[in-house]
Amino acid sequence: MTISTPVELIVAAPGRKSRGLAQAIARRIGIAVIVIWGAITASFLALKSMGGDPVQSIAGGVVQVTPELREQIIAKYGLDDSFFQQYLSYLGGVLQGDLGTSYALRRPVVEAIAEQLPNTMTLLITATVFAVAVAFIVSLTTAHRGKRVRSTFQALESIGVAVPAFWLGIMLITIFSFGLRMFPSTGANGVAALVLPSIALGLPVAATLSQVMRDTLEKTLDEPFIVTVRARGAGEFVVRVRHALRHSLVSVITLVGWLSGTLIGGAVVVEQVFSRPGIGRMIFSAVLNKDMPVVLGIVIVAAVFYVIVNTVIDLLYPIIDPRLR
Amino acid sequence: MTTLALKPTISNSIREVWHAITRAPITVVLSALMLAFFVLAAVWPNLIAPGNPLAADPLQTLKAPSAAHILGTDENGRDVFTRIVHGATPSLLTGLGASALALIAGTLLGVIAAQGGKWADAVVMRFVDILLAIPGLLLVLVIIAVMGKGTLNVIIGIALFSVPGYARLVRSEIMVIRRSGYVDASVSLGIPRLQIVMRHIVPNAIRPVLILATIGIGSAIGTGATLSFLGLGPQPPAPEWGAMLASSQSYFSVAWWAALFPGLAITAAVLSITVLGQYLQRRLDGRTA
Numbered sequence: 018m019t020i021s022t023p024v025e026l027i028v029a030a031p032g033r034k035s036r037g038l039a040q041a042i043a044r045r046i047g048i049a050v051i052v053i054w055g056a057i058t059a060s061f062l063a064l065k066s067m068g069g070d071p072v073q074s075i076a077g078g079v080v081q082v083t084p085e086l087r088e089q090i091i092a093k094y095g096l097d098d099s100f101f102q103q104y105l106s107y108l109g110g111v112l113q114g115d116l117g118t119s120y121a122l123r124r125p126v127v128e129a130i131a132e133q134l135p136n137t138m139t140l141l142i143t144a145t146v147f148a149v150a151v152a153f154i155v156s157l158t159t160a161h162r163g164k165r166v167r168s169t170f171q172a173l174e175s176i177g178v179a180v181p182a183f184w185l186g187i188m189l190i191t192i193f194s195f196g197l198r199m200f201p202s203t204g205a206n207g208v209a210a211l212v213l214p215s216i217a218l219g220l221p222v223a224a225t226l227s228q229v230m231r232d233t234l235e236k237t238l239d240e241p242f243i244v245t246v247r248a249r250g251a252g253e254f255v256v257r258v259r260h261a262l263r264h265s266l267v268s269v270i271t272l273v274g275w276l277s278g279t280l281i282g283g284a285v286v287v288e289q290v291f292s293r294p295g296i297g298r299m300i301f302s303a304v305l306n307k308d309m310p311v312v313l314g315i316v317i318v319a320a321v322f323y324v325i326v327n328t329v330i331d332l333l334y335p336i337i338d339p340r341l342r
Numbered sequence: 343m344t345t346l347a348l349k350p351t352i353s354n355s356i357r358e359v360w361h362a363i364t365r366a367p368i369t370v371v372l373s374a375l376m377l378a379f380f381v382l383a384a385v386w387p388n389l390i391a392p393g394n395p396l397a398a399d400p401l402q403t404l405k406a407p408s409a410a411h412i413l414g415t416d417e418n419g420r421d422v423f424t425r426i427v428h429g430a431t432p433s434l435l436t437g438l439g440a441s442a443l444a445l446i447a448g449t450l451l452g453v454i455a456a457q458g459g460k461w462a463d464a465v466v467m468r469f470v471d472i473l474l475a476i477p478g479l480l481l482v483l484v485i486i487a488v489m490g491k492g493t494l495n496v497i498i499g500i501a502l503f504s505v506p507g508y509a510r511l512v513r514s515e516i517m518v519i520r521r522s523g524y525v526d527a528s529v530s531l532g533i534p535r536l537q538i539v540m541r542h543i544v545p546n547a548i549r550p551v552l553i554l555a556t557i558g559i560g561s562a563i564g565t566g567a568t569l570s571f572l573g574l575g576p577q578p579p580a581p582e583w584g585a586m587l588a589s590s591q592s593y594f595s596v597a598w599w600a601a602l603f604p605g606l607a608i609t610a611a612v613l614s615i616t617v618l619g620q621y622l623q624r625r626l627d628g629r630t631a
Contacts, residue, residue, distance in 0.1 A: 048468065055472035066488055171620075172369065178557060179612035181564045183571050184587060184605035191594055221564075225557065232553070268550070271514055282479030282503075286568055301572065304483045312484070320475040327471075 045331065049324045056320035057111060061104060061313060072096065094118075111317060117310035121303070126314035130296065134318070137295035140287070141280050143211055144219035149273075151219070152226035157257055160234040170231075177224025182283055186217040186290035203292035210293070218287045222276055229272055233265035240264075266337045274330045281319050370621045373614040380611050383430035391427035395420065395581040404597040414599035416590055418579075422600055425581040426607045432493050432575065432582050433611060436500065436566030441559040443501035448508020449551060455509065456516035457539055467513070470506045478503035482565075486574050493566075496575050500562050507558075508551060515547035556619030560612035567608045583608045 072090050076082045082090075091097050095106060110117060116126035159170045193213060194202035201210045237243065238261050246260050285297035292298075296315055303311035366374070383390050399419035407414040413422040455466040473481070482499030489495045519525060520543065528538045569575045570584030578585055583604040590600035 048471070051468055052471040052475050055468065056475045059472060059476070168367075168369070172617075175613055175616045175620075176609065179560060179564070179609045179616060181567055181571075181584075181605065181608050181612075183568055183584075184601075184608065187587070187591055187594060187601060188605070191598075195595055228557070229553075267514075267518075271510060278474055278477050281477035282482075285477075285479050285483075286572065289572065300480060301483070304487050307487070312480075316476055316480060319477050319480065323475045323477075324471075327474075 045328055049328055052324050053317070053320050054108075057108065057313070057317055058104075061107060065100070065103075065309075107313070116314035116317065119303075119308055119311045121306045121308040122311070126310045129299065129311065130314055130318055133294060133296050133299050136293065137281075137284055137288070137297060139211065140214055140218065140284060140293070140295065143215040144222070144280060144283075145277075147215050147219040148223035148226060148276075151223035152230055155223075155227040156230035156234055157262065160231045160257070160261075161238050167231075171228075174224040174228045177220050178228070180221065182217050182221055183286050183290050185220060186213070186287060189213045189217055190291070204294075210291075214287050214291045214293055217290070218280065218283050222280065222283075226269065226272065226276070230265055230269050233268045234261050237261045237264040263337060267334065270330050270333060270337065274327045277326045278319075278323055281322075366621060369617055373617040373621075376610055376614040377618055380430045380434060380614070383427045384434040385431075387428045387430065391421075391424040393421055393424040395425045395428040396579050397421070404593060404600065406597075407599055413603045414597065416586070416600045417593055417597070420579075422586075422603055425586060426583065426603060429581040429583045429586065429604070429607070430611070432570075432580075433563050433566060433608070436493060436497055436575075437559045437563035437611075437615070439497040440500035440504065440562040440566070441555055443497070444504035444508055444558060444562075445551070445555045447501070448505045449512050449548070451505065451509035452512025452516070452547075452551075453539070453544065456513045456520075457535075457543075463513075466509070470509045473502065474506035474510075476503075479565075479568075482569060483574070486569075491574050491577060493576055496566055496569050499569075500565050504558060504562070507554060511554060512547055512551055515550060516543050519543050519546050553620070557616060559619065560616045563612050563615070564608060 072082060072087050076086065076090065095103060098106070107117065114127065116130070118124065119126050119129055122129050155170060155174075159166050190202040190213065193199045200212050202213070204210050234257070238256075243256060243261060246256055251260070281297070284295060285301050287293070288295045288297035289301060296318070300312060300315045302308075303315070379390075387395075397420060399415070402411070402415050402419040403417055405411055405415040405419075411421050411423065413426065416422055416425070451466050451470060455463045455470075458466070476484075481503040482496065485499035485502065486495055489498070525538060525542055528542055533541075566575060567582075567584030567587075570582045571588045573585070573588065576582045576585060578589065586604040587601055590597065590604070594601045
């Protein structure tokens with residue numbers, strides 16, 4: 018059997034465990050660096066191949082770009098440098114924590130992102146906690162609970178997956194903001210403004226998660242070792258939470274890693290619907306404005322975030338599922 | 343377990359599918375009817391709604407549902423029902439196209455990664471990691487920024503960001519299956535590696551992938567509508583569910599029908615595909631389990 022993942026590296030050499038572990042971690046960091054470099058390079062290439070005049074994009078509201086202004090802009094942003102030079106200087110800047118200057122906002126990208134990031138992170142965290150909590154509770158209580166319970170919750174989950182987040186957002190605003198006046202419809206001031214966007218963002222995720230979780234939970238509950246656990250006199254709660262849940266976590270955790278990317282995308286839409294300031298709205302308008310430094314900056318931040326989450330997940334696999342050891 | 347005894351043939355499969363349809367529960371029958379309606383609407387919209395989806399009537403703006411306009415009219419006096427029926431084509435095309443593209447590409451990548459050896463695995467998985475590290479919707483935004491707005495580019499974008507999910511799932515499933523007793527048994531029986539992969543590993547790994555693809559058709563329709571809602575898909579005045587929602591959003595408090603029904607259409611289309619797909623999946627699973 019070939020050794021092909023860091024997880025296997027950790028567990029393939031029990032004789033020299035600490036060395037294997039150090040190697041695996043070093044390898045994982047190497048992979049993380051490659052991925053981040055790849056993400057920067059790919060988006061740089063993609064955005065460089067965009068049509069249009071970058072000078073015009075930078076000049077923004079200025080209708081007529083005079084030759085003097087054009088020269089100024091070209092000099093300031095290094096637009097007459099060779100393609101490779103522009104790439105290298107960008108890459109070098111990123112490594113020093115400089116993501117460049119926004120064309121449209123006329124300020125450092127790092128500054129603009131730092132200003133908007135807390136809003137988006139708050140939204141992502143509350144939506145994730147909401148989604149995971151709902152999925153755990155629903156799947157643990159409804160797995161193997163008879164046909165009626167199953168089909169009822171399957172129907173609810175299917176609806177939850179099917180409802181588009183932006184439509185859900187519009188409905189929530191109509192009912193709870195304009196109708197009942199319980200929560201504000203826009204902005205990011207306080208906890209109340211967080212409730213509706215978190216539900217709009219988290220509910221489809223919760224439905225997907227609990228579908229997959231119940232599916233694997235039920236598969237696990239049918240396995241012979243569960244009979245053994247029951248034969249030892251374990252109660253239903255212990256069987257489900259301590260034994261079955263652990264087995265189904267591998268597939269769920271693979272999905273959580275995937276969903277952490279999906280949620281950031283979802284934030285673009287939800288922030289748009291709720292007119293909520295944040296990274297999502299920023300990148301959407303940046304793409305429309307061809308504001309390349311902002312787009313690249315947010316891609317890098319998102320990639321780093323994603324890489325961290327998934328590195329942790331990779332290291333968790335053998336802890337959760339001893340069969341992978 | 344019974345796969346050794348049962349050799350599924352094509353006629354057998356058709357009979358199984360027919361069997362599944364005729365003995366289906368009511369939700370599945372309803373979903374099938376709903377999907378049939380949307381498919382018919384997508385293929386032959388004029389049969390269901392012969393009117394012109396672009397025909398504006400300044401005297402009939404934001405009219406509530408009535409006998410003349412069963413789902414009301416929008417802010418330009420266009421018939422909402424006609425527009426929803428004609429909007430089925432881009433939605434279904436997006437869902438099917440993106441899901442099929444992603445399933446094929448993702449499964450291929452997953453199998454190559456798991457079975458192609460150390461270097462193939464490293465290269466494929468780094469490519470997948472890079473794709474995955476860029477948030478899905480942003481990847482579509484970048485594709486659209488480079489290639490322009492429109493349905494085809496939306497399909498390519500959605501497929502591209504869905505690929506990593508399939509590739510990773512296929513790979514991790516194969517990793518677990520490879521350690522299973524029946525694969526060990528096949529290896530010790532001296533069965534060729536390719537045959538083990540095709541006969542034992544792929545069929546067992548493909549089940550959760552098909553579940554994901556089922557949800558995938560639905561979510562691709564949802565994502566497609568989302569991109570239209572953001573103004574990046576088919577351009578106005580073309581009838582498209584997400585775009586209809588975007589334009590009627592500001593009239594919601596005075597004309598709920600103009601935003602409610604396109605949203606219901608998206609939900610119903612996604613829901614019917616999901617319910618139907620999961621049901622057929624369960625039936626087909628039951629045959630091989």
